[in-house]
Amino acid sequence: MRDVILEARDLTRHFTLGGGLFEPKTKVRAVDGVSLTVNRGETFAIVGESGCGKSTLARLMMRLDRPTSGQVLFNGQEVQDLARRDMAPLRRDMQFVFQDPFSSLNPRMTVGKLVGEPLEVHAPELDADTRREKVAALLAQVGLLPDHANRYPHEFSGGQRQRIGIARALASGPRLLIGDEPVSALDVSVQAQVVNLLNDLKQDLDLTLVIIAHDLAVIRHMSDRIAVMYLGQVVESGPADQVFDAPRHPYTHALLSAIPEPEPGRVHNQLTLKGEMPSPSNPPAGCRFHTRCPFAQDNCRTHTPLLDAADTDHQVACHHWKTIPEAGKPAPPRRRSVGAEERFALYRAALQTTQASATHREETS
Numbered sequence: 399m400r401d402v403i404l405e406a407r408d409l410t411r412h413f414t415l416g417g418g419l420f421e422p423k424t425k426v427r428a429v430d431g432v433s434l435t436v437n438r439g440e441t442f443a444i445v446g447e448s449g450c451g452k453s454t455l456a457r458l459m460m461r462l463d464r465p466t467s468g469q470v471l472f473n474g475q476e477v478q479d480l481a482r483r484d485m486a487p488l489r490r491d492m493q494f495v496f497q498d499p500f501s502s503l504n505p506r507m508t509v510g511k512l513v514g515e516p517l518e519v520h521a522p523e524l525d526a527d528t529r530r531e532k533v534a535a536l537l538a539q540v541g542l543l544p545d546h547a548n549r550y551p552h553e554f555s556g557g558q559r560q561r562i563g564i565a566r567a568l569a570s571g572p573r574l575l576i577g578d579e580p581v582s583a584l585d586v587s588v589q590a591q592v593v594n595l596l597n598d599l600k601q602d603l604d605l606t607l608v609i610i611a612h613d614l615a616v617i618r619h620m621s622d623r624i625a626v627m628y629l630g631q632v633v634e635s636g637p638a639d640q641v642f643d644a645p646r647h648p649y650t651h652a653l654l655s656a657i658p659e660p661e662p663g664r665v666h667n668q669l670t671l672k673g674e675m676p677s678p679s680n681p682p683a684g685c686r687f688h689t690r691c692p693f694a695q696d697n698c699r700t701h702t703p704l705l706d707a708a709d710t711d712h713q714v715a716c717h718h719w720k721t722i723p724e725a726g727k728p729a730p731p732r733r734r735s736v737g738a739e740e741r742f743a744l745y746r747a748a749l750q751t752t753q754a755s756a757t758h759r760e761e762t763s
């Protein structure tokens with residue numbers, strides 16, 4: 399039986415914009431009926447293009463925002479209705495790692511103060527010496543030196559700042575870390591180091607990780623299970639191996655085929671999506687993906703596909719995933735099983751290729 403640590407049940411968050419004198423009200427359906435479960439001890443990745451609702455979902459799960467409807471359960475307990483005084487254990491057990499280590503750290507505080515601050519809140523009984531020792535231990539855990547406690551954030555590189563942010567998140571002794579694009583603001587080689595640090599911390603501290611990323615290359619070598627989001631909804635979810643090796647939703651195919659192949663000489667079929675993601679304030683009827691789907695048929699324009707309930711492990715919300723013609727279906731990139739030493743090299747190679755092709759696109763556009 400699964401040991402579920404975090405669960406979202408039919409979660410929605412709609413933002414209302416406008417409504418002024420000459421401005422009609424619009425409803426942005428940022429998160430629209432998302433259900434998912436995160437098992438204790440796993441790395442669960444939420445992926446999708448910018449604007450699909452990943453950050454809103456993360457904020458709802460952290461109880462940093464309230465849902466329009468639906469529930470979030472942490473260790474089986476509903477978090478929305480917690481009174482302020484009952485929030486302390488939740489704040490201790492669930493911590494956030496921010497995308498941007500440059501703006502998430504107060505520049506006027508030393509690293510020692512930044513990492514020690516959560517200890518003051520969550521372990522006020524500690525005396526100053528014990529707190530200092532704990533800060534030094536936390537810094538060591540993320541690969542920093544005890545001396546770093548006396549310096550200020552601006553004296554560090556981006557990767558080191560993200561390590562400080564992670565040490566700060568670990569200070570309260572959390573069981574679950576939610577990282578919202580935790581490496582996307584970092585240089586390519588540094589990204590791999592921080593990904594590896596998160597993997598190691600997960601093992602050493604028995605953590606559960608929820609990683610939010612727009613880039614599948616980032617989570618390819620670290621996630622146990624994946625949910626793919628499109629326009630506020632989960633369109634596919636399942637064990638990472640199954641989603642990577644046998645994707646079912648055409649959108650997942652497209653995301654996967656955009657990952658550069660790190661093995662020299664290997665190419666895979668591309669599924670390039672037409673157009674942009676529609677606005678979440680006016681999502682298409684039927685399947686929300688039909689306007690960009692090369693395999694869309696008539697019923698896709700009128701009937702909303704539900705996540706396939708028959709297969710609870712690997713679910714897909716697509717009317718036609720079983721019958722998409724093989725000839726038209728892009729072959730998913732083959733994922734080799736890699737050892738720990740190889741993981742870093744392959745990951746770095748994939749990201750460098752991504753960066754090189756992005757630079758090439760910029761130069762040629």
Ligand SMILES: Nc1ncnc2c1ncn2[C@@H]1O[C@H](COP(=O)(O)OP(=O)(O)OP(=O)(O)O)[C@@H](O)[C@H]1O
Nearest residue numbers: 413426428447448449450451452453454455612678
């Ligand atoms: N406070 C808000 N008020 C109005 N609209 C919002 C608000 N927060 C998010 N949105 C809208 O909700 C949609 C989902 O945004 P969200 O930031 O959750 O997406 P995302 O997938 O995390 O994107 P990104 O990777 O760019 O952060 C977007 O259209 C966004 O503009």
